[in-house]
Amino acid sequence: MQEKLLSNTQTSFDDIKESYAAICENIEKAKSAAGRTDDVRLMAVTKTVDPERINYAIGLGIDLLGENRVQEFMDKREQYSPAEVHFIGGLQTNKVKYIIDKVSMIHSVDNLRLAEEISKRAGQHGLVMDILAEINIGGEGTKGGITPESTGEFCAQVRELPHIRLRGLMTIPPPGCGEDTFEAMQRLFNDLRADKSVNTGAFDTLSMGMSGDYETAVKHGSTIVRIGSGLFGYRKYL
């Protein structure tokens, strides 16, 4: 089925402004409840959102966007105000070449072939691409992502690639999962961060938390929360 851009057109600019303020406040509350003083970055996930609303959000102070469809991103990116963009969606190896010089981080790397292609293409552009290893923390059979058990091995393999810098982990916890899933992810991240064979100095990013669970994610060490519908309203697909 073809998904077409229809976008969250009922959401007013005022709605976006109110949601943004509430989300920032909730992140701060979750941080202080957890005794955290480090940074948590708010990413606006802009899939299906039209450029006017994206640019309004950037005007409010949002400086990081997340896109998860290559074609949609290519169609829209010329219309954005300047902002940093991370790629967060499932990425086919043959699409890497389209985004490699247009994003500053790829969150969804879950196989070595993809990592190798990213490294190769980054090299052609004289870049070192920041990536996150996507972890299937809930062990869901249908979902992409590396199993927690094979994460250490995967990180060690990726580390050998010349034009990639492994910055940390990303996950999409199963909807409605318990807090123990977030705890497990935090433990995995902290273990790898403490492992000198994986962390050669830049392993500092845990991308976890979406509109429905970002406060729990912040409680458990997330450094980037990825918020779509909570900011822009519900996505409509045609």
Ligand SMILES: *Cc1c(COP(=O)(O)O)cnc(C)c1O
């Ligand atoms: C769509 C999406 C989000 C945002 O989801 P919301 O529940 O709308 O906040 C976050 N991460 C990824 C990978 C996504 O595809």
